[in-house]
Amino acid sequence: MSGAFDLDAYLAGEAPRVHAALERATTWIGERVTPDVAAAVRHGVLSEGKRLRPVLCVAAFRACGGGDGDAAYDLAASLELIHAYSLMHDDLPCMDDADLRRGRPTTHKAHGEDVTLRAGAALIPAAALQAWRAAEGLGCPRSTVRAVVARLMEASGGGGMVGGQWVDLEGEGRALGAEALDGLHRRKTGALLAASLLVGATAAGAQGPTLEALERYGRAIGLAFQIADDILDATRSAEVLGKNPSDAALEKSTYVALYGLEEAARRARSQVDEALAALVGSGVRAPVLEALALFVVERER
Amino acid sequence: MSGAFDLDAYLAGEAPRVHAALERATTWIGERVTPDVAAAVRHGVLSEGKRLRPVLCVAAFRACGGGDGDAAYDLAASLELIHAYSLMHDDLPCMDDADLRRGRPTTHKAHGEDVTLRAGAALIPAAALQAWRAAEGLGCPRSTVRAVVARLMEASGGGGMVGGQWVDLEGEGRALGAEALDGLHRRKTGALLAASLLVGATAAGAQGPTLEALERYGRAIGLAFQIADDILDATRSAEVLGKNPSDAALEKSTYVALYGLEEAARRARSQVDEALAALVGSGVRAPVLEALALFVVERER
Numbered sequence: 001m002s003g004a005f006d007l008d009a010y011l012a013g014e015a016p017r018v019h020a021a022l023e024r025a026t027t028w029i030g031e032r033v034t035p036d037v038a039a040a041v042r043h044g045v046l047s048e049g050k051r052l053r054p055v056l057c058v059a060a061f062r063a064c065g066g067g068d069g070d071a072a073y074d075l076a077a078s079l080e081l082i083h084a085y086s087l088m089h090d091d092l093p094c095m096d097d098a099d100l101r102r103g104r105p106t107t108h109k110a111h112g113e114d115v116t117l118r119a120g121a122a123l124i125p126a127a128a129l130q131a132w133r134a135a136e137g138l139g140c141p142r143s144t145v146r147a148v149v150a151r152l153m154e155a156s157g158g159g160g161m162v163g164g165q166w167v168d169l170e171g172e173g174r175a176l177g178a179e180a181l182d183g184l185h186r187r188k189t190g191a192l193l194a195a196s197l198l199v200g201a202t203a204a205g206a207q208g209p210t211l212e213a214l215e216r217y218g219r220a221i222g223l224a225f226q227i228a229d230d231i232l233d234a235t236r237s238a239e240v241l242g243k244n245p246s247d248a249a250l251e252k253s254t255y256v257a258l259y260g261l262e263e264a265a266r267r268a269r270s271q272v273d274e275a276l277a278a279l280v281g282s283g284v285r286a287p288v289l290e291a292l293a294l295f296v297v298e299r300e301r
Numbered sequence: 302m303s304g305a306f307d308l309d310a311y312l313a314g315e316a317p318r319v320h321a322a323l324e325r326a327t328t329w330i331g332e333r334v335t336p337d338v339a340a341a342v343r344h345g346v347l348s349e350g351k352r353l354r355p356v357l358c359v360a361a362f363r364a365c366g367g368g369d370g371d372a373a374y375d376l377a378a379s380l381e382l383i384h385a386y387s388l389m390h391d392d393l394p395c396m397d398d399a400d401l402r403r404g405r406p407t408t409h410k411a412h413g414e415d416v417t418l419r420a421g422a423a424l425i426p427a428a429a430l431q432a433w434r435a436a437e438g439l440g441c442p443r444s445t446v447r448a449v450v451a452r453l454m455e456a457s458g459g460g461g462m463v464g465g466q467w468v469d470l471e472g473e474g475r476a477l478g479a480e481a482l483d484g485l486h487r488r489k490t491g492a493l494l495a496a497s498l499l500v501g502a503t504a505a506g507a508q509g510p511t512l513e514a515l516e517r518y519g520r521a522i523g524l525a526f527q528i529a530d531d532i533l534d535a536t537r538s539a540e541v542l543g544k545n546p547s548d549a550a551l552e553k554s555t556y557v558a559l560y561g562l563e564e565a566a567r568r569a570r571s572q573v574d575e576a577l578a579a580l581v582g583s584g585v586r587a588p589v590l591e592a593l594a595l596f597v598v599e600r601e602r
Contacts, residue, residue, distance in 0.1 A: 094395075
């Protein structure tokens with residue numbers, strides 16, 4: 001379906017523009033915080049990453065008729081600020097206690113727990129103000145600016161404000177499955193991926209049905225993304241730890257633990273189909289969004 | 302100056318209305334978060350406290366011509382949500398590692414570190430949305446709603462976004478004094494007290510010069526409040542620990558350590574005078590704000 005679309009080239013073209021926007025954002029934040037917090041913010045925000053959220057935001061903005069200026073990337077940067085906050089806090093010792101992220105020391109390993117706690121929390125209002133400035137820079141009407149910032153804040157609730165959506169997403173209402181997969185990350189991923197699209201589309205002036213379709217698309221690829229993550233984890237565990245994948249996966253609740261590798265893969269693919277169907281139904285013509293839906297389950301990390 | 306004004310009676314009258322608004326706010330938040338986060342939010346927000354920030358917000362709202370409905374208290378609740386987030390995170394082991402606050406277990410002692418981390422962070426976007434709904438409920442024009450939420454977010458930067466203001470506040474540009482008093486709490490206190498007034502005044506439609514005067518008032522009482530806190534700490538240390546006050550105070554940088562008790566008290570009083578002068582200059586007639594300026598240095602806890 002996306003055979004003709006060169007996603008690698010697209011992502012390579014986006015990377016420097018997203019990076020430049022994140023540089024602008026962290027510089028702006030850095031002028032407003034103490035130097036220790038500024039350094040932690042840079043560490044957390046400017047790390048390597050797929051930048052999936054900004055890419056989705058800009059893609060939705062363009063697909064809904066928005067332009068191609070730097071302001072779209074400034075808007076998109078607000079999603080990455082929220083994502084960075086979430087990773088910084090999740091890696092803290094009282095949460096996942098992670099020392100490394102993508103081969104680099106986590107923010108608290110490099111900058112201390114207290115500074116990381118503050119830097120992460122500082123990113124939430126910073127993201128709100130960033131989205132605000134960017135939406136105004138794009139010339140959005142006030143009601144649109146409001147909608148953009150509200151969507152961002154609704155998706156930023158520290159892992160809590162989006163509770164209860166997994167039952168709906170699963171479409172089965174199975175309490176056991178939903179509870180077993182109750183991890184924060186899962187809810188946040190879907191909500192923030194959907195918010196990335198909605199922030200971009202809203203800023204471009206998209207209305208009700210288009211927004212609903214993009215939300216369906218975003219939540220579906222969010223779920224697909226998480227299932228794919230579970231599959232990658234299980235596979236990696238097998239290779240790296242020499243454990244049986246299902247044993248490793250069973251250490252915490254994952255789709256692989258619940259359903260097995262094959263059924264998990266089937267469910268991821270089914271979410272991709274759902275995402276593609278939502279796009280078709282929306283009337284939004286966006287080859288990049290089609291390609292990204294496939295990418296989230298086919299990526300290798 | 303405030304002899305005729307019965308602050309105790311005023312505060313006793315405000316307490317149930319503030320509490321009711323905080324009940325409404327935590328219920329609203331509780332419907333949007335997981336039960337563990339909801340419980341931590343209630344613990345952190347509904348604890349005992351002076352509720353100085355909501356009281357200041359409502360007082361400024363009324364002094365600037367706002368009405369007396371419950372929506373003003375809903376707006377004021379957003380300040381207490383930010384204050385609660387700040388206390389919840391500050392008490393965490395990687396920060397102040399406090400087990401007790403006002404004689405009760407701190408939120409992380411009662412609900413766990415991970416849940417408290419998430420609940421605290423969830424309060425930031427929740428406060429933004431709370432202020433938004435309340436300002437709309439008050440019938441504020443869109444530009445005013447924007448200003449209200451932006452002010453709240455600017456004062457919510459995890460202790461970082463308001464850096465560098467102490468030199469100005471001290472009015473001396475003394476790097477040594479400013480650096481020695483570089484604690485987060487200090488900057489946050491002044492910024493959030495000022496924001497409390499500005500949020501209330503802005504929602505009531507106050508304009509430039511009035512807002513500037515209230516900001517001066519707020520920052521002055523914020524500084525007075527912190528100096529008074531240092532004095533209370535030093536005095537309490539002497540009583541409780543049997544230490545020499547200045548030794549106890551010198552364990553960390555405080556106004557008492559820097560200037561001694563007498564000079565610290567003089568500086569607190571001088572800030573109160575500055576606050577009262579700002580009020581007079583503003584033309585805002587608000588006996589309660591005069592009384593509160595004295596209260597922050599005369600309180601006993």
